[in-house]
Amino acid sequence: MPDKASVSSPSRFVPHLTAGLPSRGLFIIELMLALLITRIPYISVPFKWLESYFHELSHGIATVLSGGIVSHIQLFPNGAGLCFSQGGSTIMIGFAGYFGAACWGYIIYLLATWPRGIRVSFAFLGALVVFSGVLWGRDLLTMAILVVLTIVLLLPLKLSKNKILTQFLRIIGLVIMLNALASPTVLLGLDGQGDAVLLAQHSWIPAWIWVGIWLFCSACALFFAWRRIDSAQ
Helix, strand or coil: CCCHHHHHHHHHHHHHHHCCCCCHHHHHHHHHHHHHHCCCCCCHHHHHHHHHHHHHHHHHHHHHHCCCEEEEEEECCCCCEEEEEECCCHHHHHHHHHHHHHHHHHHHHHHCCCHHHHHHHHHHHHHHHHHHHHHHECCHHHHHHHHHHHHHHHHHHHCCCHHHHHHHHHHHHHHHHHHHHHHHHHHHHCCCCCHHHHHHHCCCCCHHHHHHHHHHHHHHHHHHHHHHHHCCC
């Protein structure tokens, strides 16, 4: 006869592995809520800033990793941003913005599936904004936006229930991925400017193909988030 302990022991770990994961239905609801947030005036603004921040942060990280130097980053109220740098790989830096924003959205979603460390996750993200602001923030407008983002990420720590925190962080991750999916499409209407044009000028690949690659990467991030919860059902 099989050992009862060996039969029952695997099930003990299932709740721990899936505690931070929503059901398929809840994922769809949170995705629709995230999509709604991106469309609501004023409420959507801080979330656009988050996507813009991670976009410019990714430019900065790519600059440093490719041997360049970041002077500063600049964020604007309409969700646009700039990263001022010298040196480094132009293609790596140019590609990193939209790609990095999608990756950060997925990473944040993964952090939200770690319920025991949810407060650590919020604290890490808030500290990241503060650190990058001290390192690369220069103008008052950018600093003000970074302060708002810090409040968005640290104020939820006042909440006592980790379940609400995990849901909120999952929605933040989904909103960033959705904004990363929508943002590159704006480049199709720009003539002679934007990351796609920059990459096209330094490669044999047309700008619209770069936009398509970014859209594919953002769509993959959302798909992987779905697969993360679907594989645990």
